[in-house]
Amino acid sequence: MQYLVDIVLLGLLMITGFAIVRMRSLLAVTMLTSIYSLFSALLFVVLDAVDVALTEAAIGAGISTILLLATVALTTEYEKVPGHRSLLPLLVVTLTGAALIYGTLDMPHYGDPNAPVHRHVAPEYIEDTPEEVGVPNVVTSVLASYRGYDTLGEVTVIFTAGVGVLALLGVHLRKRTEQPHDYKMLVVLRVIAKLLFPLILLFALYVLFHGDYGPGGGFQAGVIFATGFVLYALTHGLGNAERVIPPALLGVLAAAGVLLYAAVGIEGMLLGGKFLEYNVLADDPVSGQHLGILLIETGVGITVAAVILIIYFGFVSRRPGGADAQDPS
Amino acid sequence: MLDMLLDILSWILLLGGALFLLTGAIGVLRFPDFYSRLHAVSVCDTLGAGMVLLGLMLQGGLTLVTVKLMLIFYFMVFSGPTAVHALAEAAQVSGLDPVEDDPEDG
Numbered sequence: 413m414q415y416l417v418d419i420v421l422l423g424l425l426m427i428t429g430f431a432i433v434r435m436r437s438l439l440a441v442t443m444l445t446s447i448y449s450l451f452s453a454l455l456f457v458v459l460d461a462v463d464v465a466l467t468e469a470a471i472g473a474g475i476s477t478i479l480l481l482a483t484v485a486l487t488t489e490y491e492k493v494p495g496h497r498s499l500l501p502l503l504v505v506t507l508t509g510a511a512l513i514y515g516t517l518d519m520p521h522y523g524d525p526n527a528p529v530h531r532h533v534a535p536e537y538i539e540d541t542p543e544e545v546g547v548p549n550v551v552t553s554v555l556a557s558y559r560g561y562d563t564l565g566e567v568t569v570i571f572t573a574g575v576g577v578l579a580l581l582g583v584h585l586r587k588r589t590e591q592p593h594d595y596k597m598l599v600v601l602r603v604i605a606k607l608l609f610p611l612i613l614l615f616a617l618y619v620l621f622h623g624d625y626g627p628g629g630g631f632q633a634g635v636i637f638a639t640g641f642v643l644y645a646l647t648h649g650l651g652n653a654e655r656v657i658p659p660a661l662l663g664v665l666a667a668a669g670v671l672l673y674a675a676v677g678i679e680g681m682l683l684g685g686k687f688l689e690y691n692v693l694a695d696d697p698v699s700g701q702h703l704g705i706l707l708i709e710t711g712v713g714i715t716v717a718a719v720i721l722i723i724y725f726g727f728v729s730r731r732p733g734g735a736d737a738q739d740p741s
Numbered sequence: 742m743l744d745m746l747l748d749i750l751s752w753i754l755l756l757g758g759a760l761f762l763l764t765g766a767i768g769v770l771r772f773p774d775f776y777s778r779l780h781a782v783s784v785c786d787t788l789g790a791g792m793v794l795l796g797l798m799l800q801g802g803l804t805l806v807t808v809k810l811m812l813i814f815y816f817m818v819f820s821g822p823t824a825v826h827a828l829a830e831a832a833q834v835s836g837l838d839p840v841e842d843d844p845e846d847g
Contacts, residue, residue, distance in 0.1 A: 600823060600826055600827075601823060601826075601827055604819055604820070604823040607819060608816070608819060608820065611816070
């Protein structure tokens with residue numbers, strides 16, 4: 413039964429992959445990419461990697477699709493037909509693929525307890541997490557505590573991406589739109605968006621603060637938080653969304669998240685520990701760990717949400733028509 | 742006894758939901774034009790997923806899982822029809838007319 417699910421999911425992944433290669437309509441390819449991500453997320457669930465599945469579903473199927481759609485809206489809807497034969501690229505890809513498959517023959521079997529990854533530091537993390545960190549979700553303890561330095565690096569990468577988009581594209585400010593000419597057309601969407609908007613933000617906060625206990629954490633929460641504002645921008649116009657959460661504030665927030673993360677590390681040093689050592693943050697080590705993880709996850713969430721909104725605003729505000737046709741500017 | 746009744750009821754709901762999902766999928770493939778395909782799809786979102794969720798709620802009993810399933814149900818009830826509405830409206834605005842009396846058109 414387990415194998416059947418695996419085979420069906422992998423088969424669907426392959427079919428989607430071929431469809432993406434064959435299609436010329438970029439809108440359809442965008443949708444298929446989203447479906448591909450959703451299948452990957454399901455595969456991660458089957459493999460018991462729920463944290464990764466949540467990330468893949470939120471980023472791959474959610475935000476990437478929106479950003480790709482924004483890109484398609486900026487560029488062109490159809491891929492150009494290449495003028496040359498694709499035999500040589502096919503040969504290169506086939507050879508590379510064959511070499512990679514040959515390489516996997518030496519890899520340990522899936523689930524092999526003697527595989528190097530399962531014998532290095534992983535057993536220590538799993539055994540020590542209950543006493544040292546005291547959170548049920550080992551993924552969070554590894555990501556936020558044991559490997560806190562790596563995660564700081566990742567957040568810095570995301571921050572740099574946001575800065576890069578700001579530097580290259582910038583965010584063009586729009587006028588506030590009071591009553592667009594086809595207001596009636598979007599009325600159902602607006603009412604429902606208003607209904608869902610607070611719930612999306614609430615769910616993002618749940619994912620953020622429940623990350624110690626269940627799947628989730630700063631990265632996923634930040635993406636979900638940003639999705640709420642993207643939904644608002646799509647239904648209420650870009651100009652209004654830029655009033656709700658001004659791009660200037662987003663720049664500050666993106667930096668503030670990274671700074672909060674780094675400040676927690678430096679606070680640990682000031683209190684006599686090492687950089688990013690949470691044990692010294694509170695009276696006893698375990699509650700110090702809890703406090704540290706909560707603070708850095710919040711920092712990650714703020715940066716991710718702000719950077720995604722910066723990228724979205726940067727892409728969408730380039731278009732003369734705006735996020736939607738009803739924006740008059 | 743009550744447990745068995747609930748179990749039977751939940752299985753009826755699950756299988757009914759699966760049936761609606763299947764008919765929706767067949768409809769998307771077989772129906773002649775965009776609007777009738779949307780009509781088929783909306784069945785998946787509301788009745789199909791809704792009945793599956795209700796069946797799972799009965800399986801879950803009075804637990805936190807049921808509460809979460811109820812929240813998903815709430816989300817589906819609002820988002821599914823709205824998405825279909827938005828699609829239909831977008832198609833209409835961009836000038837797509839429904840096909841009439843042309844069963845051969847795929």
